Structure formats: structure tokens, C-alpha cells
Amino acid sequence: MPLIEARDLSRVYDLDSGRVTALDRVSLDIEAGDLVAVMGPSGSGKSTFMNLIGCLDRPTGGHYRLDGVAVETLGSDGLAELRNRKLGFVFQQFNLLPRVDACANVELPMVYAGADRKTRRQRALAALGRVGLGERAHHRPMQLSGGQQQRVAIARALVNEPRLLLADEPTGALDSRTALEILALFQDLNREGVTVVLVTHDAEVARHARRVIRFRDGRLLSDQRQEAADARGALLALDAHTAAPEPVPETAA
Amino acid sequence: MSLLEAIRSALSAIGANALRSALTMLGIIIGVAAVIAMVAIGSGARERVTSQIKSLGANLAIVQSGNVTQGGARLGAGASSTLTDEDATAIAREVDGVVAAAPVIITRAQAVFGGANWSTQITATDLDFFTAREWDVGEGRLFEPEELRRGEIVAIIGQTVARNLFGEQNPLEQQFRIRNVPFKVIGVMAPKGQSALGQDQDDVIFVPLDTGRRRIVGRNYARDRSVQTIMVKFASEDAIAPGIEQTSALLRQRHRLMADQEDDFIVRNLTEIANTATQAANTLSWLLAAVAGVSLLVGGIGIMNIMLVSVTERTREIGLRLAVGARQRDVLAQFLIEATTLATIGGAVGIALGIGSALMIARIAGWPSVVSIETILIAVGVSGMIGVFFGFYPARQAARLDPIEALRRE
Numbered sequence: 001m002p003l004i005e006a007r008d009l010s011r012v013y014d015l016d017s018g019r020v021t022a023l024d025r026v027s028l029d030i031e032a033g034d035l036v037a038v039m040g041p042s043g044s045g046k047s048t049f050m051n052l053i054g055c056l057d058r059p060t061g062g063h064y065r066l067d068g069v070a071v072e073t074l075g076s077d078g079l080a081e082l083r084n085r086k087l088g089f090v091f092q093q094f095n096l097l098p099r100v101d102a103c104a105n106v107e108l109p110m111v112y113a114g115a116d117r118k119t120r121r122q123r124a125l126a127a128l129g130r131v132g133l134g135e136r137a138h139h140r141p142m143q144l145s146g147g148q149q150q151r152v153a154i155a156r157a158l159v160n161e162p163r164l165l166l167a168d169e170p171t172g173a174l175d176s177r178t179a180l181e182i183l184a185l186f187q188d189l190n191r192e193g194v195t196v197v198l199v200t201h202d203a204e205v206a207r208h209a210r211r212v213i214r215f216r217d218g219r220l221l222s223d224q225r226q227e228a229a230d231a232r233g234a235l236l237a238l239d240a241h242t243a244a245p246e247p248v249p250e251t252a253a
Numbered sequence: 254m255s256l257l258e259a260i261r262s263a264l265s266a267i268g269a270n271a272l273r274s275a276l277t278m279l280g281i282i283i284g285v286a287a288v289i290a291m292v293a294i295g296s297g298a299r300e301r302v303t304s305q306i307k308s309l310g311a312n313l314a315i316v317q318s319g320n321v322t323q324g325g326a327r328l329g330a331g332a333s334s335t336l337t338d339e340d341a342t343a344i345a346r347e348v349d350g351v352v353a354a355a356p357v358i359i360t361r362a363q364a365v366f367g368g369a370n371w372s373t374q375i376t377a378t379d380l381d382f383f384t385a386r387e388w389d390v391g392e393g394r395l396f397e398p399e400e401l402r403r404g405e406i407v408a409i410i411g412q413t414v415a416r417n418l419f420g421e422q423n424p425l426e427q428q429f430r431i432r433n434v435p436f437k438v439i440g441v442m443a444p445k446g447q448s449a450l451g452q453d454q455d456d457v458i459f460v461p462l463d464t465g466r467r468r469i470v471g472r473n474y475a476r477d478r479s480v481q482t483i484m485v486k487f488a489s490e491d492a493i494a495p496g497i498e499q500t501s502a503l504l505r506q507r508h509r510l511m512a513d514q515e516d517d518f519i520v521r522n523l524t525e526i527a528n529t530a531t532q533a534a535n536t537l538s539w540l541l542a543a544v545a546g547v548s549l550l551v552g553g554i555g556i557m558n559i560m561l562v563s564v565t566e567r568t569r570e571i572g573l574r575l576a577v578g579a580r581q582r583d584v585l586a587q588f589l590i591e592a593t594t595l596a597t598i599g600g601a602v603g604i605a606l607g608i609g610s611a612l613m614i615a616r617i618a619g620w621p622s623v624v625s626i627e628t629i630l631i632a633v634g635v636s637g638m639i640g641v642f643f644g645f646y647p648a649r650q651a652a653r654l655d656p657i658e659a660l661r662r663e
Contacts, residue, residue, distance in 0.1 A: 056576060056656045077580045084578020091660065095573040099269055109577040117258075156577070 002029035003067055003163055003195055004053055010061035011048050022048040024218040025062065030197065032163065035190040035228065037209035038199045045218035047168075050199045054087055054166050055079045067163050084112050088157025090167035094149045096141040102128060102152045103137040109160045127155040131185060147178035154185060158194070165189065165196045171205055177238065183208045184231035256590075263591040266563070267598070274595060277559040280552025281599030281639065282606060285632045287545035289607025290614065291538045292628045297611075297620035298534030302527045308448060310387040312352075312490055313523040314497055316344075316483040316504070319516070334479035335517040338379075338462060340507060341483045345381065348485075348499045350492030355381035356480035358465050364418055364458060366429035371417040374457045375431065377465020378484075385486035393425050393440030396461055404463030409440035411455035434468045436460065493522055549635070552599065553643035560592050560647035571651050572659025585652040592644020593637050600636025604629055 011023040023045045030036055030053075040046040051057040052064060055071055058079075064071045067086055074082065083089075088109075096105045106124035115123070128137050131151040141149050150170060157165055167186070171179035187208060190196050198209060206212050207229040214221040267274045318335040338356040345354035358377040363370055376382070379401050383389060390409060400407055408429075415424045424438045436458075445454040460469065466477070485500065487493045497520045504518050564571070571584055579587075608624050615623075 051657050054576075056660075077582075080575065080578050080580040083576060089576045091573075093569075095569060095660070097570060097573075099265055108574070111258075112574075112578040112580070112583060160578075 003032040004030035005065040008062035009059050012060045026220050032195050035196045035209050036211045037206035038213050039206050040215035044215040046215045055082045086163045088162040088165045090153050090157050090170045092169040092172040094153045101138045106156045127159040131155045168199045180231050259590045263594040277555045278599030280548050280555045282603040284545045284548030285600045285603025286607035287541045290610045291541035293611030293624050295538040296623040301620050302531050305527045312487040314485045315521045317519045319519040337478040350488045350496050353381035353384035353486045355385050355484045357482045362431050366418045377460050377462045379462050385484045390440035391443035401461045407439045408436040409459040411442050411457040412444045413456040415441050553639040557643040564647050564651040568659045568662040572656050575656035581652040585648045588648035588651045589644050593640030596636045596640030
């Protein structure tokens with residue numbers, strides 16, 4: 001059974017200016033353990049697709065099963081629970097809570113899962129260790145670099161051990177080197193068995209996926225498998241090239 | 254998330270905008286302080302009146318001589334003595350519901366005992382006085398009817414006089430002098446304490462009416478039966494008003510006043526006088542209640558306003574919380590708790606301020622300060638309820654946000 005099973009998935013918006021079909025009868029499967037890039041220019045429907053498979057929105061037509069659950073039958077509490085248990089989100093702007101430290105940020109999904117304080121703390125620290133930030137658990141977002149903040153966000157997305165990691169332009173706010181580090185982290189996590197879907201308009205990012213799905217005008221344009229570029233190898237090459245005594249960034253523990 | 258954690262996180266959100274939060278709380282603070290002060294003043298005044306009535310004796314009316322017109326000049330109350338002890342006897346006999354009617358003459362004189370002397374109030378009266386004031390001797394005895402009838406030179410002294418004149422000695426059966434007349438002490442009154450006006454009620458010497466009239470005031474011609482006041486005690490509060498009317502009619506008849514003549518006496522209902530103090534306090538209370546009501550309303554609107562601002566500012570945070578699995582009711586609860594915490598902190602500060610001002614007003618007015626636990630609980634409850642009431646709308650706005658829209662918001 002595929003992890004994601006979309007059949008004739010449509011999303012139509014009723015706007016004042018008329019009906020807009022953002023997604024038009026899209027059918028596709030995503031298997032567990034895959035690393036997929038979803039591409040397309042703005043207005044192509046890729047964001048709408050992401051919102052639908054992320055259970056943030058409900059389709060106006062078609063069917064969508066996530067891990068066997070028919071999403072279109074759920075109410076808003078059911079969707080919230082699904083997001084909490086089966087999905088992890090990573091955003092372009094990190095979306096960390098500024099007033100609390102990294103650990104508390106990572107704990108947030110577990111708060112809504114009803115875990116007790118001790119379990120939360122324990123698992124949050126483990127997740128931060130997994131993204132290489134074990135030492136900075138008690139720093140506030142302001143005290144962390146952009147790359148570190150995105151790692152905190154990834155730890156937060158991982159902490160409930162979701163079936164799917166959904167990243168929306170995760171490198172859009174980062175410089176190219178830090179972007180590579182984050183992509184390397186995604187590849188590491190994927191090797192450990194986490195299913196990753198990267199939504200991006202950047203072909204450079206999409207190069208690091210094993211499957212690339214392209215959207216245009218709300219329809220599926222292409223769906224290709226490819227040899228994924230190795231982000232960690234690229235980082236090593238970059239370090240060798242610049243010959244700067246920069247330490248190899250710590251990654252997955 | 255446990256409630257405690259939710260409150261802690263609300264406190265951190267409030268602390269992040271400390272000044273803004275403090276300004277928002279101002280309305281609640283003033284409102285709650287006004288409520289506390291209002292209740293304290295109201296009950297303080299009530300307590301004072303009760304103690305006043307208690308120390309004076311309940312259901313009392315006082316008849317004073319007054320308003321005599323002599324050759325066209327109107328003289329004030331008490332300027333001449335139109336009342337007599339026979340009036341008192343008549344009131345006791347003929348007016349319904351009268352328990353006691355005591356004729357009273359009050360003067361000041363120097364009392365001398367050995368080397369000690371003390372200026373004090375001399376009250377010449379009869380046994381009805383002690384009934385009316387609900388006041389008895391602590392030691393010794395009251396006057397015998399025979400002593401009263403014959404005007405014997407005996408005295409009952411108050412505690413203050415006993416202390417100042419006799420010191421450590423037992424005053425009973427001792428002789429002391431007033432205006433060179435040797436009085437024998439037959440009793441010492443039980444302590445009564447301060448009157449509502451701060452007068453020491455134990456600083457007094459009681460003598461039989463006739464003795465006082467002849468030996469101290471110095472009206473020694475037998476025809477003069479005049480007294481300054483008559484103290485009338487009624488059986489119940491309901492009996493006072495009709496009793497006063499009957500008394501007036503009786504006295505007009507006894508004084509042979511024509512229909513067009515004014516009363517030559519004044520009847521005062523002491524319970525009523527005490528009640529005017531309550532009325533003044535009530536006016537103040539109502540004023541404070543108005544301030545409290547308006548402040549609490551404004552405070553509540555302030556909280557609603559600031560929570561709406563907060564929801565707008567934290568739209569992305571709400572979007573994120575929804576994305577990681579918060580249900581609508583989790584978001585609703587978060588903002589409700591925040592509003593309630595804000596209001597409750599305001600309430601707590603208001604309570605402190607209210608107690609402070611209640612104590613200050615009590616000191617200035619000389620009232621017992623009354624701040625009850627109930628008042629405080631009510632104040633906390635009211636401010637919490639304001640938080641819930643005025644926080645609900647913003648919290649619902651937050652909970653109904655579309656996560657996609659919320660995440661996209663800058």
C-alpha cells in the first residue's frame with residue numbers, strides 16, 4: 001500500500017472573480033521511504049497539492065488516502081490529529097516560537113499529542129541530537145543561525161516520528177552552502193527510512209531527490225525518477241575546493 | 254498541555270509585552286480596587302452605625318427643649334427649658350410602646366477627692382436612664398427610689414472618673430465633693446468605651462435628678478421642675494415613629510400650645526441620626542460602584558482589544574500550532590487562558606490597591622476597616638469572568654483561522 005494515494009484530486013476555489021481550479025484531477029502515489037521533489041512555478045498547483053497531502057486543506061473532488069486513512073472524510077479535529085501523528089512540516093521561514101528555547105520548540109507537537117513533560121523533554125533532546133543540535137537545545141531561535149533554526153524546525157517535524165516529512169521550500173531562506181547542509185540532512189534522514197517530500201521551485205534543490213514531480217496549471221506535467229545528487233559529497237568537494245579550515249558540519253548522529 | 258503549563262506560557266506571552274499588558278490591565282485594576290473599596294466602605298459604615306446604636310441603646314428618641322419665641326426673637330433649641338420631669342412621667346405613662354422616659358440634666362463640674370480633682374460631666378437623671386441606655390453598674394448599685402424621691406446626696410461614677418479620682422482605692426462608700434457638696438459613691442458603672450463621636454462615655458458622674466438640680470445646678474426653688482432633655486426608649490424600632498408623633502401631640506397639649514404655635518420642643522430619632530451616616534456611606538458606595546462598573550467594562554474591552562492585536566500579531570504562530578496538530582479548541586483555550594490570566598493579574602493588583610485605599614479611607618473616616626475574604630474571592634472571580642467573557646471573541650477568531658492562510662501571513 002502506498003503511503004500517499006491520490007485519485008483525481010481536485011481543489012476548486014470559489015473567489016469573487018469566479019471559480020479557480022488550483023488542482024485539476026491529479027492522481028499519483030508516493031511510496032514510503034521515497035525522497036520526492038514537487039516542482040512547478042508559482043500558480044502551478046504545487047502549493048495546493050502540498051496543502052492537500054499535508055492535511056491542511058480538504059479536496060473539493062477526488063480521493064486522498066494517507067497511510068490508509070481516507071482524509072476527505074475527516075473533520076477538522078481529525079485532520080489536526082492526522083497532522084500531529086503522521087506528518088512533519090518544515091517551512092521556508094522556519095516558524096519557530098521566538099520566546100522559548102529550541103527544546104521547547106521541538107516539544108510543541110508532543111504537547112498536542114498529550115505527552116507528559118518528561119517524555120517530551122527526553123524525545124525533544126533526542127530529536128535535536130539527531131539533527132546535530134544537541135548542544136544548543138537551550139538556545140532561543142534568535143541566538144541561532146538560519147541553518148541551525150531550520151535544523152530545530154526539522155527536529156520539531158521529526159519528534160512525533162511522522163510517516164511523512166513535508167518540506168515547503170526548506171532552503172529558500174538559506175545561503176547555498178547552508179542549503180546543501182540541510183539537503184544533506186534530508187538525505188541522511190531519508191536513508192534512515194523517513195519519507196521526504198520537498199516542495200520547491202528550485203531545480204538545484206530538486207536534483208537531490210530521487211523522484212521529481214512537476215506541476216503546471218494545476219495538472220501533473222511530469223513524473224520522473226532520477227539519480228539523486230549527493231549533497232554530502234558536494235559539501236566535501238566544496239570544502240576541499242575552498243581549502244578553508246572549516247569543520248565538516250555535524251549531521252545526523 | 255496541563256493548565257499550569259498553559260498559564261505559564263500565557264504569563265510568558267504577557268511578559269513579552271509587559272508595558273502593553275500593564276496598560277491593558279489598568280481598567281481591571283481600577284475596577285476591582287473600586288469594588289473592594291466600595292464593599293469595605295459600605296460595610297465599615299454599617300458596622301459603625303451598628304456599634305453606635307449598640308453603645309447608645311437601641312430604639313431611642315431624644316426630646317429637647319427648643320424654639321421658644323420671646324418678644325419676636327426665636328431662640329434656638331435648648332435655649333430655655335420648656336420640658337419638665339412631669340413631661341417625662343407623662344410620656345412614660347401615656348405614649349404607646351415606651352419602655353422608659355428619663356429626664357436628664359447635664360452639666361460640667363469639678364469633682365474633688367482628697368488631693369485629686371477631676372473635671373467631668375454630671376448627669377442628673379432617674380432610673381429610666383439606665384434602662385434607656387441599656388447600661389448597668391459594674392460594682393455597687395443603682396439609685397434607690399427613695400434616694401431619688403428625697404434627692405439624697407449619692408453618686409454613681411463612671412470608670413474614667415473612678416480611675417482619675419480614686420486611683421487604686423475602691424471608690425465604693427467613699428465621699429467626694431462636687432461644689433463643696435459631699436457625695437457618697439454607691440456604684441461604679443460598667444465600662445462603656447468611646448461613643449461614635451469619640452467621646453469617653455465613662456467620664457461621667459450620675460446623681461439623682463433632684464440632687465443635681467438643687468445641689469449642683471443650683472435651682473433650689475421648689476417650683477422649678479425643668480429638665481434639659483428627656484430620653485425615651487421604645488420597645489421596638491416600629492414603635493418609634495408613631496411614638497414620636499404621640500409624644501409631640503402629648504407635649505403640645507401639656508404645654509398648652511395653640512394650633513398656630515410652633516412646637517417648643519424637638520423630638521429626635523437617634524436611630525435615624527445614625528442612619529444618615531449610612532446614607533452618606535451609601536452615596537459614596539454607589540459612586541464607587543459606578544466607577545467600578547465603568548472601569549471593569551472599559552478594562553474588559555481593553556483586554557478584548559489587546560487580545561485581538563495579539564491574535565493578529567501571532568497569526569503565523571497560530572498557523573504553526575495548527576500545522577503541528579493543535580485542534581481549534583486547543584487554540585481557543587490558549588487565548589482564553591491568556592486573556593483570563595491577564596484579567597486575573599489585573600484583579601490581584603486591583604485587590605491590593607483596593608485594600609490599601611479601604612484601609613486609608615477607614616482611617617480617615619474612623620471606621621473599622623472591613624475587607625472580607627468573600628469580597629476578595631468575588632473580585633478574583635469577577636476579573637476572571639471578564640477575561641473569559643471579553644477574551645472569548647478574540648480566542649474564537651484565533652481558533653477559526655485557516656492554517657494555510659495563517660502560515661502565509663507575514
